[in-house]
Amino acid sequence: MTTDLWTVLEETFDPARQAHAETVFTIGNGYLATRGACEECYPGERRATFVHGVFDAAPVVFTELANAPDWLPLSVYVDGERFALDCGTVHDYRRALDLRSGALTRAVRWESPGGRAARITFERCTSLADEHLLLLRCRVVPEFAGTLEFRAALHGATDNEGLAHWRRLAQGRAGDAVYLHSRTRTSGIDLACAMRVITHGAPELGREFWDAENAPTLVVRLAAEPGREAVVEKLVAVYTSRDVEAARTVPVAVECAQACRGWDAAYPAHAAAWAEEWARTDVVVEGDDEVQLALRFNLFQLLVAAPRRDERVNIGAKTLSGFGYRGHAFWDTEIFMLPLFIFTAPHIARNLLSYRYHTLAAARRKALAGGYAGAQFAWESADTGDEVTPRWVPDSADPAQLVRIWPGDIEIHISADVAYMAHRYWQITGDDAWFVARGAELILDTARFWASRAERHPETGRYEYRDVIGPDEYHDHVDNNHFTNRMARWNLETALQVLEWLQAHAPARAAELLAALELTPATLAHWHDVIARLYLPVTPSGLIEQFTGYFARRDIDLAALEPRTQSAQAIFGIAGANETQVIKQPDVLMLLYLLRDCYTNEAVRANYNYYTPRTDHTYGSSLGPSIQAIMACEVGRVDEAYEHFLRAVRADLRDVRGNAGDGIHGASAGGTWQAVVFGFAGLRVDADGWTVNPRLPGHWTRLAFKFYWRGRQVVIDLPGQQAAGGRQQAAGTGASPERGILS
């Protein structure tokens, strides 16, 4: 699928693999994203546009991003014959996503069943300069004389895999623009689409407006002359009642579509905006073309989904690129995606963390409903932040049976994950204003939750977190998941430090929070008690038991099951896998990664050696490989690290798990950046400075990237091991260089 190192290329159209290609060819601008479905429709497609924050109620999953009215449809008729790739003869097909500019191009020479031929090129982009503006251009070079007809429509009757979310409110014409006004059925969000069609290159023979219900269509006919290029542009604007007052959505969208002077006029600002993004974000890998392109693809797909002007939305587990997980956000955002943004686009990281701040009320509701204090973040979170994890889902084997889904009840570590990344954002950016106003409260109120959730063992006096699920979801209803317990302690300890810092640097805010969160001396004393007596057993070698009783579970030789084609959970069953030591992702290694400074190299090695062979790297969690790669680097096993890293970086482009059609694996994508930066480059950063400790794969000849550290951009440019003649290190501090070029 590659040519140059910025272009994802497809050279044949495979109707059976449309869903995968649609995910890969998703484009977007942080306001919305559109899967790479074709302008003309095909059976089996899963076409969709998702607009951030436009949720609507859905059975079982509570709410989901509503597949928006479809702005793409543009049918081409050559002398009356409808262009489609599943009829006639297709020559020189090529679909290319230019990651540098976010433009998707599809070009083909097509001979109609009736024998008319033309070269047809579609281009589309979602403007990064004006996030409401969507551009579509179709260029046709006919090889015959006759007519070309173009039908550009807005389709209101979309659905989410069968569930219809929209009602048509109105449609019509305003000047030369056509609009469609829709409203979500339950949440009542208005969305207006407006479009104009402009043409050039060939004489316009006629133009009609088909005011067909819920599918307003503009039809233009151009003269076809051999060799003369005819161009049609569909200029679309989208506004929702999340952006402007509901009554203004239509006029504002119409105005936006009318203000656009066409592709050539609008494209430069869009391309310039993308150039800025890449100037901050690009990671250069030389000596490994596949990784170079794939890494850029992963970064591109996160940039596409990253809200730049909206702090009331989050990025779903499948970004904005598919129906999977319904647009719900998980810990995936904080632990896997946020580092990229904290280090390369702090304004985006701030928006995402502010989303958590705005959903504190829901987190408090969740804690209260469980009988706890403080803020407990939902395992799956959507518009309000209330828990939207489905509780029961039909069993895939027998839909009459239901399977209980527990994470919404007991996968509680997410509250510490949010606090951790709020703190990390502050440490790396030095954004005291945000931290005082919002971040501190996230850490303090999650600490309240952790203190109230800890159970004091009546005999031993120690505190425990019982009946939880850790990141390794093969094991549920466990006690004292070490990751959870340790992150809880981190949260409580950090809250106390934050309080101290606030009292020194923002005493009014400290007083306000003390009062609002009822942080009485007795409460704080209780926190100290929990910190001191929280159950966190470690063996003398530094080996950590994932949860109480884990070591006693049945030990399986996973290697003996190779070659496998399914997950260990599928092989052993849900209950069966729970009784083994096989894990979906390495809990303990993840903890060591997050709190690296708290653990010795020996402890890292002991846990790496124990958990690695027991992890289902191939079919377990897609979140695992990138972290596994980092920890492999930490123990000096770069070849192993590279192997895990490939699994992550190829996840969607190569569809290694077979479910890329459901959308981009957002956490995996975010993990690839971490694996490169924190793994291969060995970057370690805190409030006091940064160091790099490169351990590049042997065939990499260069690794270069940039990051922001406390408001300043640092450029890292590392040679490969051979060029460097051995291991190199670099470091920076608050007083020192913004460049760490080693050569």
Added chain:
Amino acid sequence: MTTDLWTVLEETFDPARQAHAETVFTIGNGYLATRGACEECYPGERRATFVHGVFDAAPVVFTELANAPDWLPLSVYVDGERFALDCGTVHDYRRALDLRSGALTRAVRWESPGGRAARITFERCTSLADEHLLLLRCRVVPEFAGTLEFRAALHGATDNEGLAHWRRLAQGRAGDAVYLHSRTRTSGIDLACAMRVITHGAPELGREFWDAENAPTLVVRLAAEPGREAVVEKLVAVYTSRDVEAARTVPVAVECAQACRGWDAAYPAHAAAWAEEWARTDVVVEGDDEVQLALRFNLFQLLVAAPRRDERVNIGAKTLSGFGYRGHAFWDTEIFMLPLFIFTAPHIARNLLSYRYHTLAAARRKALAGGYAGAQFAWESADTGDEVTPRWVPDSADPAQLVRIWPGDIEIHISADVAYMAHRYWQITGDDAWFVARGAELILDTARFWASRAERHPETGRYEYRDVIGPDEYHDHVDNNHFTNRMARWNLETALQVLEWLQAHAPARAAELLAALELTPATLAHWHDVIARLYLPVTPSGLIEQFTGYFARRDIDLAALEPRTQSAQAIFGIAGANETQVIKQPDVLMLLYLLRDCYTNEAVRANYNYYTPRTDHTYGSSLGPSIQAIMACEVGRVDEAYEHFLRAVRADLRDVRGNAGDGIHGASAGGTWQAVVFGFAGLRVDADGWTVNPRLPGHWTRLAFKFYWRGRQVVIDLPGQQAAGGRQQAAGTGASPERGILS
């Protein structure tokens, strides 16, 4: 809502009550039915067309009748202004359903916001002569000079309350017809709609075809001249791949639409077909106009849903008129609707019972899955006959919680109900051919189920049916529901008689069934044993305990709770109601009704007196009132009977339960016919003859109806009590009169 005694009339359009009006104004032809939504669309409408047998998968409810592509849309523009009842000024609005002809007419004088006025009349019918043909006519008499525009569309993007079932396959033009070809997403049923638009009365100024995706639209413009009527007819044909090969649906539909010469040409055959229906079915009630019209309305709605040419479909609990119960069939068909058809349209009754025959394989699967022999019919049944009762549904109070729905597991009486009506059909019609080929097997194989399902009590040696739900669903998980036990015994006894009859009259078939159903001497001996020892306790007075322990449950004075606005179950809660003697419908009285000859008048009186005050007549089951009315007649309480009967006959027209918008209460509708014929007229019929024993409400001056008895039509024409000067009786036998006129 009434004028004459054949017309259901609406004189104002109430946007807030559209769902109720749409149900009431449903028209159909036994192949499909269309709710009375308007040709132009309104917010809040629940427009739908359901085609028999066109099911598609749906979450939770397994499968549902898919709301078909919409054939209704026809928008009218007067000088460019779109006609709608929610703008401009509405004068002389009138919507009328002519029950005699099945034609729905809507007439209005409308003044546009811009001041143009016109008289606009819409008429529609679904041909009863050619069930694939649907006719829509719009007549406009403008009061201005200018243009009239009509937009006639086929809309493929329908949904079932949010769930989209269709994918567009193709659309286009064939001659002057336009077609839309769709396919259900899961079940893969093709449906083709074709339409033509013809005009007369005013010059056609222009015509366009808008080939808009999934909404092909024909636009015609006519000259408007004050006082000159312009007429537009939309002629639609519908075929599915259940009717013809999938590939032929489009050409066959196009041909059908093209063959139609217009409303005036097609209407007479349709009207003649309806006249035939009414000649068989009408019930004349004089002296009670409300009842006369309402009764005809109930009969009409059953005729609309009755499959005339298809024996692989059944009538859903809400007929074909709404989304309620998803088109699933229950015992409602057999016990409540079938008597009407057995006595007035045996060919329809035979189709419906043949549906059960064709689903025997599914009934055997269900029995086998439960560990039983024979055939156990599904509580809710759709295309295949497999169980489609939802097992868990979201709690209306808290959708995160699920409520377990038990009837699919343990409401087993339906198997006896099916057998009972198969036998009744045979007895009344004398259709030995059908009975030998199909009916006997229904009775024998359900008997096998009953014998295997009976549990022998280890101490007493008696047989019991434990853990069941009877017709009274306020009580679940009960033992020895008397209705269930007694009907099971009837089923076993009748099976033995049927076997004897077959051996005498169709020995080859008898031998075949003995072998196929493994009816060994040991099996038959076991049947005899179950019959002899089945637990069926009756008190000395003839009073029957509804189930073991019922009399010990808490006795509630229901009258003391009046006036109520909700059901007893809503008042006491599901578990709470279960612990009382309050019942949703009278189980025991229903049994006495079905097996009337097995019980003395004294027993009927004792049970009537006990159960009547304990029944939730107003908000319990809509199935109860008609049977209650019959039993009230049996004990001579005609005034009480009339009161219960009114509840049934008004159920949908007056929306007495507030849920008529979900569709017609089919069982209640069928019950109204039984209440009149078996209750007030006191008709009793068996294979040997019939008697009437009239006990008409005092104000009725005449009651007349017809029925078929063993192939011959009998006319009953009864004077009112005053005219008759007292109680009258009539009777007929195999050898005697086909007329029973008393005057």
